[in-house]
Structure formats: structure tokens, C-alpha cells
Amino acid sequence: MKLQGKVWKFGNDVDTDLIIAARYLNSSDPAELARHCMEDADPHFALNVKPGDILVAGKNFGCGSSREHAPIAIKAAGISCVVAKSFARIFYRNAFNIGLPIFECPELIDELNEGDTISVDANTGTIVNLTTGKEYQAAPIPDFMRQIIGAGGLINYVKGRVNQGV
Amino acid sequence: MPMTITEKILAKAAGKDSVKPGDLINAKVDLVLANDITGPVAIKEFAKIGVDRVWDKDRVALVPDHFTPNKDIKSAEQAKMVRDFAHNQELTSYFEVGRMGIEHCLLPEQGLVGPGDVIIGADSHTCTYGALGAFATGVGSTDLAAAMALGETWFKVPESIKFVYNGKLNKWVGGKDLILYTIGRIGVDGALYRAMEFCGEAISQLSMDGRFTMCNMAIEAGGKNGIIQPDEITRQYVEGRTKRPYTFFTSDPDAQYAEVYEFDVTKIEPQVAFPHLPENARPVSEAGQVDIDQAVIGSCTNGRMEDLRLAAEVLKGKKVNKRVRLIIIPGTQEIYRQAMREGLFDIFLDAGAVISTPTCGPCLGGHMGILAKGERCIATTNRNFVGRMGHAESEVYLANPAVTAASAVTGRISHPEEVL
Numbered sequence: 001m002k003l004q005g006k007v008w009k010f011g012n013d014v015d016t017d018l019i020i021a022a023r024y025l026n027s028s029d030p031a032e033l034a035r036h037c038m039e040d041a042d043p044h045f046a047l048n049v050k051p052g053d054i055l056v057a058g059k060n061f062g063c064g065s066s067r068e069h070a071p072i073a074i075k076a077a078g079i080s081c082v083v084a085k086s087f088a089r090i091f092y093r094n095a096f097n098i099g100l101p102i103f104e105c106p107e108l109i110d111e112l113n114e115g116d117t118i119s120v121d122a123n124t125g126t127i128v129n130l131t132t133g134k135e136y137q138a139a140p141i142p143d144f145m146r147q148i149i150g151a152g153g154l155i156n157y158v159k160g161r162v163n164q165g166v
Numbered sequence: 167m168p169m170t171i172t173e174k175i176l177a178k179a180a181g182k183d184s185v186k187p188g189d190l191i192n193a194k195v196d197l198v199l200a201n202d203i204t205g206p207v208a209i210k211e212f213a214k215i216g217v218d219r220v221w222d223k224d225r226v227a228l229v230p231d232h233f234t235p236n237k238d239i240k241s242a243e244q245a246k247m248v249r250d251f252a253h254n255q256e257l258t259s260y261f262e263v264g265r266m267g268i269e270h271c272l273l274p275e276q277g278l279v280g281p282g283d284v285i286i287g288a289d290s291h292t293c294t295y296g297a298l299g300a301f302a303t304g305v306g307s308t309d310l311a312a313a314m315a316l317g318e319t320w321f322k323v324p325e326s327i328k329f330v331y332n333g334k335l336n337k338w339v340g341g342k343d344l345i346l347y348t349i350g351r352i353g354v355d356g357a358l359y360r361a362m363e364f365c366g367e368a369i370s371q372l373s374m375d376g377r378f379t380m381c382n383m384a385i386e387a388g389g390k391n392g393i394i395q396p397d398e399i400t401r402q403y404v405e406g407r408t409k410r411p412y413t414f415f416t417s418d419p420d421a422q423y424a425e426v427y428e429f430d431v432t433k434i435e436p437q438v439a440f441p442h443l444p445e446n447a448r449p450v451s452e453a454g455q456v457d458i459d460q461a462v463i464g465s466c467t468n469g470r471m472e473d474l475r476l477a478a479e480v481l482k483g484k485k486v487n488k489r490v491r492l493i494i495i496p497g498t499q500e501i502y503r504q505a506m507r508e509g510l511f512d513i514f515l516d517a518g519a520v521i522s523t524p525t526c527g528p529c530l531g532g533h534m535g536i537l538a539k540g541e542r543c544i545a546t547t548n549r550n551f552v553g554r555m556g557h558a559e560s561e562v563y564l565a566n567p568a569v570t571a572a573s574a575v576t577g578r579i580s581h582p583e584e585v586l
Contacts, residue, residue: 090304098306159215
């Protein structure tokens with residue numbers, strides 16, 4: 001699957017409060033969360049993000065809370081995938097569980113500008129900056145994560161196990 | 167094969183003789199936890215799995231502590247969803263307002279988590295229980311839903327980093343200062359995907375409350391878990407309290423660590439983490455002139471008895487600065503009652519503080535102490551991210567309860583000795 005979109009670039013240590021502030025967590029409705037996604041970092045983000053756009057950030061993206069509302073908000077905002085130098089552990093796991101594709105690719109981040117268009121091959125992890133033509137390779141996705149993706153997310157994976165009586 | 171305490175706990179939970187970092191395992195969990203924010207998402211996901219009942223009604227804990235007593239209609243509906251699920255599933259560890267406490271203060275107090283356990287919680291500060299010698303880590307709601315159905319979950323076995331704290335602690339220096347200092351040294355991703363094992367003379371001297379504070383903030387360095395080997399202090403805490411049988415695991419002397427840090431705690435003074443990351447820690451003597459509008463003493467990091475006693479020691483006979491609001495939040499009903507019995511409430515009330523029912527409210531910018539644009543707060547909480555306690559242009563400074571109390575008195579960030 002190829003994902004292609006315009007880049008929204010953010011810095012290091014983007015935390016879960018920046019992604020979706022706790023004042024909005026009295027709701028878990030994805031559309032409601034999407035309306036406030038990245039609000040404290042960029043108030044224009046939720047208004048201007050287009051379906052398929054790609055969120056790009058520095059190291060330790062998604063640090064802080066375990067709130068799954070963070071990847072849910074990003075996905076519901078229309079973002080097709082997140083590329084960062086590195087991800088915080090719980091966010092990484094949550095993103096796979098809910099089916100938000102994420103990739104680690106430090107070199108790309110350093111050479112990328114806001115507004116560039118990139119394409120990401122979700123199967124191979126090959127990323128091309130269509131603005132400059134340069135190609136990058138994201139870190140491989142662990143096999144177990146591929147199984148979860150293949151099953152259509154963690155809940156489907158577990159459902160399969162329950163049905164098999166495993 | 168030599169193993170760390172984290173590896174030994176995970177190996178046992180996976181039914182294996184040994185595990186090593188990088189191994190993917192399926193581990194049985196001893197307890198799973200969610201709150202009124204993460205619970206509703208987990209409950210919705212659980213419904214999709216196709217099982218009627220949770221795997222064990224005695225091992226699913228639900229604590230509505232974030233927006234309760236409900237701050238508005240939406241949060242009331244979220245809390246109701248959690249309550250209805252708890253009642254329908256006949257969960258034994260549901261804690262209604264009035265019996266509720268801040269989850270990470272409440273579960274250890276109630277004896278629901280113990281040494282050697284594997285615990286996952288849909289709250290990042292679940293790592294608190296590592297203070298008891300348990301493997302405890304935060305997960306999202308979907309992971310929690312799966313564990314509610316299966317009673318197990320998958321883990322990648324983390325590498326461990328060993329932090330050795332040598333020497334005796336200075337006066338006014340506690341668990342909060344050690345962990346802020348540590349995060350200041352390694353950064354907010356300094357322990358990414360790794361276990362943080364705390365040991366050394368200074369840790370052996372720490373009370374359980376101080377140990378909970380340290381492990382609570384392992385996540386602020388990106389750690390998968392924080393952990394302290396159980397000892398006599400742990401035994402005294404869990405004996406007669408912990409409801410299930412427990413096991414004391416210890417690291418082998420020749421266990422492998424990704425890194426080892428040694429700190430001389432005699433050189434550590436009370437720390438303050440400046441906005442907007444916990445890694446921006448510096449000694450309070452180097453804080454400079456930072457005027458504050460609000461001070462908060464509470465949260466799963468520092469809302470325990472020792473914290474309230476420290477605050478009272480500083481506040482006794484003092485008045486909170488006229489420009490400052492001081493909010494004090496005991497972590498549980500039991501802590502609330504004990505503080506009242508010890509006369510701490512008189513000290514707080516005489517000083518001009520407000521005392522709240524247990525809640526996570528202000529720590530996450532939920533309610534009960536939200537900051538306006540441009541306001542500054544010193545807090546014993548665990549995060550000072552942009553907008554964490556309110557307006558995106560407000561600021562949170564993290565410190566221990568004594569520094570926070572002293573700052574409430576002077577109206578600016580201050581060392582406790584300044585007001586005594």
C-alpha cells in the first residue's frame with residue numbers, strides 16, 4: 001500500500017497532551033478528538049489538514065500519556081501515517097493496535113521541509129521525498145507488529161484467537 | 167543464565183525458565199487497570215472481541231479518578247459507562263466516588279498489587295508499582311481490552327538500565343528529587359523501551375512513598391517500567407496488606423545491563439523541572455526569580471502521607487502568599503483521613519490552602535485548578551508539558567512537596583529553608 005501526502009512537520013518530544021489536550025478527553029468520539037488534534041502546537045492544523053496528509057516529527061513522538069485518544073485523533077484527522085525519528089513506547093504500540101501506520105526514519109526527518117510531499121510504501125518502508133526525489137528506508141516493522149496489521153488490528157487478532165479457542 | 171529482576175518476573179509470567187532482552191513473550195497478567203478516561207475506550211473495544219465476561223472479575227480494576235466527581239455531563243457519561251460495566255461484570259475492584267482514590271495511590275494501599283506481579287494499566291503511570299518489585303507498565307485502551315478478555319498480553323522483553331544512588335540523602339531531598347535529577351541527566355527519551363532499575367544505599371533508605379514517586383516517573387524518561395528490588399521496607403508495607411501471594415525477585419549479581427549510571431546523592435539538592443519537559447531539571451538554588459500564581463501538592467506522584475507531612479512541616483504556622491492559590495489533594499480517602507487525624511488539615515487550612523477530595527484533576531488540566539494564560543504553577547505532579555495544566559501559554563514547574571509548599575509561602579520558587 002502506497003501512502004502519499006503533504007507533510008506537516010513538528011519537532012522533538014511531541015507529547016500526548018500536544019496531540020490531544022486532556023481538556024477534550026471527556027469525549028472518546030474520534031471526530032470530536034480530531035477537531036482538536038495538535039491544537040496547542042498548531043491551532044490551524046485541524047482546520048487545514050487534508051485526508052492523506054502525513055505527520056512528521058523528531059525524536060520521541062507521542063511521549064507522555066498512554067491515552068489511545070492521541071493516535072485515534074491523528075487517524076481521525078485524516079493523517080495517513082506518521083514518520084518520526086523515534087516513538088515513545090506506548091504510543092508506538094497503540095498506533096499499531098488501532099491501525100495507524102508509523103515509521104521510524106531519522107535521515108528523512110533531517111532533510112525534510114514542511115509542505116514537501118512524500119510517498120511511503122507501507123509494505124517495504126521505502127519513503128520518497130517527491131519534492132526532492134530522494135529515497136529513504138524506514139526501520140523494518142517487527143514481525144509481530146506485521147501479524148497485528150495483517151489481522152486488521154489487535155482486536156481482530158484477539159478475536160481470531162478467541163474463536164480458535166487458543 | 168543470569169537475569170535482572172524485570173527479566174525474572176517476565177520469564178515466570180511467560181512460563182519460561184529464562185528470557186533475554188528482545189524476546190517477544192506472551193505473559194499472564196496479575197491485574198489490569200483502567201480509569202474514567204481510558205476505561206470507556208477499552209470497554210468499547212472489549213465489546214468487539216465477542217466474549218461476554220472479563221477473564222477474571224477479581225483482576226480487573228476500574229478507578230474513576232480523572233474527571234470525578236464528574237466535572238460536566240460528558241465526563242458523567244464516561245464515568246457511568248465505567249460504572250455500568252463494573253456492575254454488569256461484577257468487578258470486585260471498582261471504586262466509586264467516596265471510596266475512590268488516585269489509582270496509583272489506591273491500588274498499592276488496597277493491597278491489589280504486589281511484589282513479583284505483572285500489571286498493565288491504561289495509564290502511563292502504572293509503572294508506579296515497580297516500587298514493590300513488580301513489573302508494571304502502561305498500555306493503551308485496546309491492549310487493555312485484549313487483556314481483559316485473555317488475562318495475558320504480549321511484551322518485548324526490555325533491556326535494563328541500572329541506576330545506582332550512592333551516599334546519604336540531604337535534608338529536603340527525596341524520591342522526587344532523585345528521579346527529576348535522573349531524568350535531567352538522561353533526558354525524556356533516555357530510557358526509551360528500557361527498564362529502569364533503581365538501587366544503591368539511597369534507595370535502600372527511601373520509604374515506600376519515596377519509592378512509589380521514583381518508579382511513577384520512569385515513564386517520563388521513556389522507560390517501559392521502573393523497578394526496585396523488594397527488601398525489608400517492602401516486606402513491612404505488603405505484609406497483612408497484599409491480598410494475593412507474592413514473590414520477591416532480585417537481579418542476579420552478574421545480570422546484563424545496557425547501561426549503568428552511578429550518582430553521588432550527597433551532591434544532589436532539591437530539584438525543579440522547568441517548563442516544558444521533566445528533563446529541564448535544575449537545583450532549586452539555581453531557579454532564580456520565578457513568581458508563581460498557583461501551587462499544587464498531590465497526584466499519583468506526590469499525594470501520599472509522607473508528601474503531606476513534608477508539606478505540613480514547611481507550612482506550619484505560615485501563610486500562603488496573597489497572590490498564590492495552594493491546592494492540596496490527598497491521594498486516597500485513607501490518606502485524607504490519616505492527614506486529618508494527624509492535624510495536618512488544620513495546618514493547611516490555617517495557611518490558607520484548599521483541600522480537595524482525591525482526584526487527578528489539575529495534574530492533567532482536567533479540572534480543580536486550571537491555569538489561565540500566562541499563569542505559572544509549581545506542582546508535585548509528574549508532567550510540565552505545554553498546556554498540561556490549562557492554557558497553552560501557562561507554565562508548570564515540577565518539584566517535591568517541601569519546595570512546593572515553601573514556594574506557596576514566598577510566592578516564588580523557593581528552598582524550604584527560606585521559610586523555616
